[in-house]
Amino acid sequence: MSILATPVKNQRERWAEISSDPVLCELPYKVETNRRGQLILSPHSASHSDTQGDLIALLHEHTAGGQARPEFPIATSKGTKGADVVWCTSERRDEMEGTGDLPTLAPEVCVEVMSESNDWDEMAEKRPLYRDAGAEEVWVVTEEKGIRFFADEERDRSEVIPTVPDRL
Structure with missing residues (x-):
């Protein structure tokens, strides 16, 4: 597990403040923070939500167990990041x-969905953050519905869930 640049207590306090703010809870945005605890807002779209739903269905289809969840917050060395979809074993x-309500340990698989509000530079920054927090793989779903699999480097297929195709 990595050492966080922002103390975990401060991240948890900041995240508790954000997640309990009724105004922020009603915003139609994905909410994350940077390493200083400042808010990063990304707009949701129906197609993004559809892709998240398709990913969750795909994960259920290709795994005998585990849990798939959308918009999952993870404490990282550069603030709280919200993976679009995660998958983890029980x-x-x-x-x-055991690491707290804002987990400092990532699920085995963290998935980001490309959209108009992000780019490959952002993905190149997020991938190692999730990996440093313990993710075995980070998947990126392209706007063309291709799935790219990353661990220390890009893979042709997932080693965590080998039957998952490389397209939605």
């Missing part, structure tokens, strides 16, 4: 719960 979820 054992990992128990470990994650």
Whole structure:
């Protein structure tokens, strides 16, 4: 597990403040923070939400167990990041719960969906953040519905869930 640039207590306090703010909870945006705790807002779109739903269905189809969840917050060395979709085993979820309500341990798989509000530079920054927090793989779904798999480097297929295709 990595050492966080912002102390975990401060990240948890900031995230608790953000997640309990009724105004912020009603915003139609994905909410994350940078390493200083400042808000980063990304707009949602129907197609982005559809892709998240398709990913969750795909994960359920290709796994016998585990949990797939949308918009999952993870404490990283550069603030709280919200993976668009995550997948984890029940054992990992128990470990994650042991790190606190804003987990400092990432699920086995963190997935980001490309959209008009992000780019490959952002993905290049997020991938190592999730990996440093313990993700075994980070997947990026392209706007063309291709799935790219990353660990230390890009892979042709997932090694965590080998039957998952490289397209939605």
